[in-house]
Amino acid sequence: MTFVKEKDFVEISFVARIKESKQIFDLTDEEQAKKEGLYEKGHAHFGPKIICIGQGQVILGLDKTLVGKTVGESFSVDIKPEEAFGKKDLKLVKVIPTSVLLKQDIRPYPGLQIEAPGMTGTIRTVSSGRTTVDFNHPLAGKEVLYEVKILRIVHDDKEKIEGLLLSLLHLHKEECAVTIEDKNATLTFKNKIQEEAKEFLKSKMKELLPSLQLSFA
Numbered sequence: 001m002t003f004v005k006e007k008d009f010v011e012i013s014f015v016a017r018i019k020e021s022k023q024i025f026d027l028t029d030e031e032q033a034k035k036e037g038l039y040e041k042g043h044a045h046f047g048p049k050i051i052c053i054g055q056g057q058v059i060l061g062l063d064k065t066l067v068g069k070t071v072g073e074s075f076s077v078d079i080k081p082e083e084a085f086g087k088k089d090l091k092l093v094k095v096i097p098t099s100v101l102l103k104q105d106i107r108p109y110p111g112l113q114i115e116a117p118g119m120t121g122t123i124r125t126v127s128s129g130r131t132t133v134d135f136n137h138p139l140a141g142k143e144v145l146y147e148v149k150i151l152r153i154v155h156d157d158k159e160k161i162e163g164l165l166l167s168l169l170h171l172h173k174e175e176c177a178v179t180i181e182d183k184n185a186t187l188t189f190k191n192k193i194q195e196e197a198k199e200f201l202k203s204k205m206k207e208l209l210p211s212l213q214l215s216f217a
Contacts, residue, residue, distance in 0.1 A: 004069050004070070015027045015028075020142070086136070
């Protein structure tokens with residue numbers, strides 16, 4: 001029997017729901033996504049996820065729960081807002097003059113998402129020349145339920161790197177080629193990425209995969 005511990009790389013499948021409504025907001029199975037009406041061709045990648053335990057690559061409540069579980073185990077876990085997407089912070093609900101948005105070619109309506117430096121906001125109300133924008137995470141304040149299966153411990157270094165690329169930089173396999181030879185890992189990106197992102201990835205690999213030397217083609 002193999003137990004999961006911190007800094008293990010594991011492959012998991014899951015369905016994540018808002019506990020109160022049972023609405024699915026994330027899942028790994030493509031066929032289930034189609035059945036639930038959540039599948040849009042070309043807009044999502046499905047399949048089991050490879051994560052490194054204890055590295056914040058999933059929400060805190062799930063990350064903590066995975067430690068000590070066994071390979072092959074299926075389980076459900078309720079996660080309070082504090083260890084999911086955070087409590088609602090009223091300071092992140094802003095009232096903005098509608099004219100300011102119109103000058104930026106934004107025609108506000110409830111439900112529209114807008115971008116601000118380092119944040120994404122959702123418009124809640126539009127009235128009397130004022131627009132209320134909520135910069136909390138859309139699931140802030142929600143208790144969530146995860147149904148999880150631990151598929152395997154990942155030992156292959158290439159798979160570990162691909163997992164880090166997805167978790168840290170949101171890059172999928174087709175967006176970066178990974179080659180490993182004599183403990184030298186080379187990454188070739190399909191599109192240019194920022195130097196800061198490369199340095200961040202390099203520092204995490206040095207911590208989690210210290211036996212590998214990383215370079216970029």
